[in-house]
Amino acid sequence: MNRFDFIFMLTRNDRTVADAAAHVGTALASGIRHIGFKDVGLPFDALHDLATRIRHGGATTYLEVVSLDRDSEVRSVEAAVGLGVDYLLGGTHVDDVLPLIAGSGIRYYPFPGRVVGHPSRLEGTEAEIVASAVALVAREGVAGLDLLAYRSSLDAPSLIAAVCEAVPKPVIVAGSVTSPEQVRVIRRAGAAAFTIGTSALDGRFPAAGPALAMQLQAIDSAAA
Template sequence: MNTPELIVMLTYNDSTVENAAQIFEECKNSKAKFWGFKEKPLPLAEMKELYAKMKSLGKTTFLEVVAYTEEEGLAGAKTALDCGCDILMGTIFSDKINQFCQENNLKYMPFVGQITGRPSVLEGSLEDMVAEAKEYLAKGVYGFDLLGYRYTGDAVALNKGFVEQVGAPVCLAGSIDSYQRLDEVKDANPWTFTIGSAFFDNQFDGSFAEQIDKVCDYIQQSS
């Protein structure tokens, strides 16, 4: 059994916070190994500097691109490459983005399902999302960015069914904001999951670093 890894997202309502670098500095010695943020609104120079700092401390880095056109997705992939990021999450899958990632050794985890808005809303059926995922896996993607708790249907059933049936790295991204949802994450057993806004809203009670460690410890405990 994999133990799901927390990706700390320095984001609020699907946008990177302006003081992301300061928060990372305060939390760099926390138990989280995986860190990321969104493609906007930080200037590229600040993004590069922050990712370089994360990498220098041995963190695995993620850029999540909330974009629904190929042009925006490709721009996000180029940003991830410019920043020396390990993994590109998000974007609506396109062959062009996939090819760019493969040519540049960038791991690609696109969205699945029908996604609209920012913060995002996910629609579609489990069967369609699994079929979509298998098609993309055949084209060489690394894994998937599943917006499970943004789903208009049964999120718990979607998360568990998708992870079980896809057999590739899955990140459950968005709106994980309670211990009940952490229990559901453990049960679904994805590769990773993200928390951003919930830490800023103090949903896990403590300083930012204390909340990170609480979530890491809780996930490590046996279900």
């Protein structure tokens, strides 16, 4: 991961979309080199196909865990290991995950704070989320954090800045990023990357048009 990256998620409302494979080609042709998907929405064989397409296109692969119960998260992490993804984002059951990914080379970025519901929401005070972030990055095997800043009722810019200042490891801001101004805020706060899925697939990011290639170009330019 470079200093500031855009990660395109093949997802809508925290689910991998049925036509994700077609979008991989568009993303790669648009020069996007960080592409991910969620652990829900498609069966393992389809996720394996996605990971293979992304990897063969020269891009970095990300799987984000949004399942909330322990057993589902464990199954998703086992799938991530089987898929050989580069990054494992999200999830909350750190004690169960770390032994599963040991020795795999997967870089693990769990959610700090209290995450509920689907689509995922972040709850707690800023102080509680920062304390959770500090505790997580102290764990061996945790490479960074996946922060749902814009899925919180808190002031997102303040929360991002507080978490980035408190931890020595990279922070990815995930969820509900829909504008160039949010991208600029995330960058100024010191985050390493951000994810966008729904707003790009639905043509809602300010761009020359709603077509996915136009959306990705606009987002990538906002991150430059």
